[in-house]
Amino acid sequence: MKRAMWLAAACGVAMAAEARGQTITVNWSQDDGVDFAMPQTVANLPGPDGHVTLAEAVIAANNTAGAQTIAFNVPQNVWSTLFGTQVCMFYHSNMHYVSGDDTTIDFTTQTTFTGDTNPNGNEVGLYYAGAPSSIPNLWLAGNRITVKGADRFLGNNFEQRLWVTGNDCRVIGCTTTGLTIRGDFGGGERNLIGGAGVGEGNVFTGAVNILSRAHGNLVKGNVFRWGFRLSGDTLNGTCDNNVFGGATAAEGNVFAGRSTTGQEGLPTGTELEIYHARNTLIQNNKVGTTNDGLARYAGRTGATGIGIGIGAAGTMVMDNIVGGIERTGSNHYQGVRFGVAITVAASASGSVIRGNRIGVAVDGLTPILNVQGITVLSDPNSTPSNTLIDGNVIARNETSGVRILYAGSARVTRNSIRENGGLGIDLDVMGVQANDAMDGDAGPNGLQNYPVLTSATVRGASVEVAGELRSMVSRAYVVELFASSGCDASGYGEGARYLGSVHVTTDGAGIAAITTTVNAVASAGEVLTATATDVATGYTSEFSACVTATTAPCAADFNADGVVDFFDYLDFVSVFADGGAGADFNADTVVDFFDYLDFVAEFASGC
Template sequence: MTIGATAVSARNIISGNELGISLGGLSTRFTIQGNYIGTDITGNVALANTFGGIVLGTNDATIGGNVISGNDLFGIQFGDPSLFGTTFRGNLIQGNFIGTKADGVSALGNRGYGIDLLDGASNSVGGTTAGAGNTIAFNTQAAVTGGETGNAILGNSIFSNGGLGIDLGGVIANDDCDGDRGSNNKQNFPVITSVLANSTTTSIQGTLNSTANTQFRIEFFANSACDPSGNGEGQTFLGFTNATTDASCNASFSFAVPNASVTGPMITATATDPNNNTSEFSACASLADLSATMQFSAASYTVGEGDKRVDVTITRSPNSNAAASVSFATSDLAGLQSCNTVNGVASSRCDYEARFATVRFAPGETSKTVSIFIIDDSYLEGPETFTVNLGNPLGATLGTPTIATVAITDNDLSNGPSLIAAPGVFVRAHYLDFINREPDQSGLDFWTKEITSCGSDQACVQLRRINLSAAFYLSIEFQQTGYLVERIYKTAFGEASGVSTSGSTHVLIVPFVRLNDFLLDTQQIGAGIIIGQTGWETALENNKRAFTLDFVQRPSFQTRFPTSI
């Protein structure tokens, strides 16, 4: 029996039900093909089946080429043996999008597991032939979980799930000679010992400890980021090699892949034994490109005080085939000096906006530009300088120079009144300070008029300036960037304490997040976001997701919340 087909005209929209499809009884050789299960007719909008997408209570079925997304509870779940009286075997789940829109890329996750094997045995999720792999992403729990033994999980694209990519019972530590039992016999995962890239090729080396004198299939994956657990997931399938353990249960392996195939700097692997027991994903290993370097395009940059910004360029050479990243930061040596101090040192409080960023190179990119906002004050200071720095390279090494000097040329002939009193300057300062971007013209005009409409009424001007500050604090852009960062830190780490000397020395409660970390994270979430522009909601959600995934992988978070609890 076949439900659906490869032709679009034969596609079924199986959505908005209590349960999408339930294959019950012991009938065999069902085919579910080419359907949208849990979405509308476009495959882009959730129309959830409230109890899940598919319950698989049969043997030897094929589930292929479907979009199984947007469902409550799960995408696919094997039938419970306590209800059906048997364990289900021989089923093929291949070529599906489970948790994505019909494009196979955009998020439309199931609100639970992608695939729950329960007590299923000897089934295949993915495969070794072209097109057999599934995309399993954005589900709120694990991508693939459960099962008895012999469940092969091969050649899939698994990423951005709320739980583990492959969950055989939590991240299970490898045991010597792999004698434990459970889901897929709790097959030990590989240990990647090095990932090195030259100008053309990425080489992966590692070891496996498992059953003695046995050949294993080792599959490799590239990821844009590591799972918060530190193991997995497996976003882009790179290929496989075979490794055979010796009498002491140990094997070593090596694998080479063209750099063009490596779409992310985090490499993971799985091991599958001859009985099709696939392991969980290995711990992540970072790609180190021995030939590529990242550096500033020049050792110095010059900008006029009235130019509003200076663009600093970071280059990558000679190899740009893999993803890479580097930290960028301005360095403020001025401290709390007054804005009219004349000593040649620029201040991030008065002369430029502090800038922090993780600069990410996609495969093929050779240069990136970071903009630093310049503040046009009214003081005769002469030329002033500050420095910018690179650090923490990932996917390449640091070249030269990694420190560059930015010189600001003064445009004042004498000291004048503070420009912050000028309505336009005051409004621009709020855009820079709160949401880290230049004002759009309509916004600048609106808020400037709010102040200038007071005329010479200084009480009105003062009130409007206060209201403007409050409006920026309450704006969607700041609430979903800077204030979100503060709330996440507070939720994770609580409050910190500091010593105040105002009035007398005393301890007071202060935010846990430090200023430079706050600026880095806020600028990361707010990058490219202008409320009201086409696609801003999606861009903001993507930025927030990327930040939170990075946040939970930081050592401070993992120390506070170890995966073993």
């Protein structure tokens, strides 16, 4: 159902097709000049001064029916500049309010007119030079409006740069500062920020937000250097069905650079934060890394990569790369390390974290360490979060792979958790939690007891595992089994490779025997560990202590000399001919021809 809603949102944006009619050409950068006659339509341009300013072009587009394109052919000798001669800045004391549907503002036409004068971005920017005010430089209030190829929006307006309150609008190919999509003006739906095509993505160096009932927006193919905040609120309502990235790598965004410091030297800042939002999809993005996902971003990052915050419901985080989220505090926090790849906050619900690479590059191997992998939080007054952490690679983090705190809860299943500095799964305080009788203690994930493995025997392409789980009485559990090349320094976990699972039910004493064979390849000398998940609650334990896998003795080595050869065959045939008990090869208490056939099959396989 969620996927259908996200696809519907995508289709809605795609329907904002380009249907461009008349072109209004701006040729003057002194932007507050408005001198053309009523009714101030395209037909009334230019005014007596012979110039067309951006303010005039916007007014004319708003007052003229049909699709309009605003183009730029401003001679360089009349540019108002801020950054040398690189960027034509339009200084204005009022905001540009675009209400005309199907309007395109194509700043790239200035590049076509004068050439590429700005090696670090585009050629046209806006500067609000009026009295201090929280108004945007440019406000897209109509529907199906496109802004293409803008450079920085600056000025004395408290970073209120570009607002989008219409529906089905597009912002593409910009190298600009901030942007806000707002749903509290009756729109803010199905807008497209960026794109997967060449030149469609934007680079944002300021704050970007989706706020207050803004639904179904698509954000893809962009680079964000100062973070992104998706936030509904309890007064105006949630933001629903917004998408960051998409099914292909080209649709993914890059979030890196949101570095701030709080009081007394506390590192802060979140690269992508979600609050009071429902059914958000975050897919195929790179967080904290270079644009190619192969290394840590060279600048400073935030203290959190992806923050699933208060009031977030049904958030899907999948197929992302999250690495390089690490900061060192200063002042009162001197030397203290901070940085969590993904956090799930107290009142978030129904979060799914699946198929991500956390702490490693796109190749799944190269380390891009975070201080911590995933942290699930809660508090005594909140409902358990019921987070699902499924099928991720969580590796090379400085401390824990997955940490669940306070009254937090999460089902942790089928992940590759390896080579972390702390425990693979850590409940409550750092360090291994001891099992307790009847599993009656309380805490994160109910401090679920972990299994105790006693043996792991490799037999070809399968592994026989024995052990037991002591937990609550008469209760169903899933025991998951993992293999690793070596054991954690604690002697417990981690679990580099998922092997399979077995369902067990405890008896009246709270004990369930584990005797199972999983069809998976493991090698003698590898270590096996296990987790237990309560079927009813979804609570997952820490990893069990390690047990070293051994190879099963070869039954066809009948004389036990370590070599399977013709002497074994002769010895078996001799015992079989005498009807000796040692020839009961299939252990059915009867020596018959089936024992002979089974021995020959085993002998032929060479074990």
